[in-house]
Amino acid sequence: MNKKILVVDDDKDIIEPLAMILEAKGFKVETITKGKLVYSKIVSFKPDLLLLDILMSGTDGREICKKLKADKKTKNLTVVMMSAHPSAKKDSEDVGADDFIAKPFETEELLAMLHKYMSK
């Protein structure tokens, strides 16, 4: 069965090519641009990994990660945070994200990171 990735980013210009790349690699991908929809989407889509942007209009990605990691049901969901913000790596560690990738990233670098978590 294909592994499932949920991508959350407020910028459509990021979401679109990202989804295409991931789908081309055989992942099943769903995308959302609004942070507050993430919880219901996790329930319905049951992703294996969450690719989460940090600075988003509306709900802050850091808040989402914190909440997910504090909840028994979603604690084990792998969360990879991404951001173009220079100080975001530390933020992602603080909120308990499993990994962090800085924008702009190399496609290969992102895929390698995802494979690391997916092969588990």
Add this chain to the structure above:
Amino acid sequence: MNRLNRYLNPIDRLGQGENSYLFPIIANIALWVLSEFYAYSIAHNPLIIGVYIIFLNVAFIIYFSFRDGIFGGLISAVAAILYYFYIIYTRHYSGAQLVAGIDTTIELGLIYILLALIIGWLKQTIDKLIGREANERIWLQTILEQMAVGVIITDNKGKVVQTNKQLEYILGIKVPPGFVMGEDKPAFKSTGNNMQVAPAQSPLAQALKSNKPVVGKEFDFHRKDGKKVTVQVNASLIKNKKKKVIAAASIITDITQQKELERQKDDFLSMASHELKTPITSLKMFIDLQRQQLNEKNSQKAHYFNERIHDQANRLKELTNDLLDVSRIQTNKLRFNREEFDMADVIQDTVEGLQATTQKHEIVIKGIDGEKVYGDRYRIYQVLVNLISNAIKYSPTGKKISVQAKKDKEYVVVSVKDNGIGISKAQQNKIFERLYQVTDPDVKTFPGLGLGLYISKVIIERHKGKIWVESAKGKGSTFYFSLPLYQKEHKTEV
């Protein structure tokens, strides 16, 4: 009593520079009269008072030369000598007695004059030294008052000797002379100030304690007037020739504004890098996809990816253009190509162009007075694009955006109205500032560099127009700008 003391006590008069001559003259005449009265009315033998007289004269010479300088001493000395001659002649001395009397008087007189000269000279030298020190203090105070930093000078025990007005201005409190900086007690409590630095913790007290200068300590505190101030404090020790600490000085610099500018700059740089990195991230992914498609020869998809790469490159171009414009404004290098053009054309073009970028919003033109204006067509277009893009960006739930142009006397007033999140009164004053971006706790961040309105304002003002906003939180905003209508004399303008 105090005034009498200041008049009579020669030590109190040191350095005052107010020597009197009338007082020694009167006092010596009085001494003369009293001596004569004593000799004839009380002692009954005018010859036996000589020793007392000499003693009193010496005392007078010392006193007046110390009180009034050389001249005061000389008055007393000459008065004494004259009196002695008076005695010699009124007491009817004869022969050898007369010669001995004159000899003694001359010898005593020389000693008196010498005494007056030495003590008087000493007194005048002390006066000069004290005067010089007082002058130096006035110089120092004058210099201190002109400085843009606060200054505290204390003695080697931390007791305040001198401050300047700027110190009071920066701290918002008085540091009175005599206040001890080294004392371990709550700072300036009596003034109701919650300064977070107790005098004992002040760099000045620390410098005195450790016998080392303290450099570049920063403190935040809330001033009595509610303003939060950041100060940088340096303290150094003042040593004499023998390397003994005789005083300490502290310089207090208000760096609140500097800190704020630094913070703004940091915020801006991090935002700018975020904004620039986002399209680069997108571009890189599209290029990777494109490469893959070209390998698979899927030309329809490749064409689509090309379009997206083009869009993202444009987004980068716009961001860098904004940065470039701001830099041009800052260095006074923003130039305009002025010409006569039709406002209606520019509005039409802009609305058509931007409508294509959004499906959520409907941009309508509510009426245009077909007026000709004189200015840089491209720059006015840039302002309009900025205002309508903002209207789209800040009304995330969509709906109508209306654009209107109306003639008002010698101006055309263009308005862009949205039904978006609106701008609070407090933010309305700031949105045209450089680096300011409207934030909304419910919606958090909006993409962009926060430079658009600042650039627009500069463009409109350089066209002798005005730009302003009418808005209420949650009720949408209407932005206006006015431009002078085209006049014949514009043609002659360079």
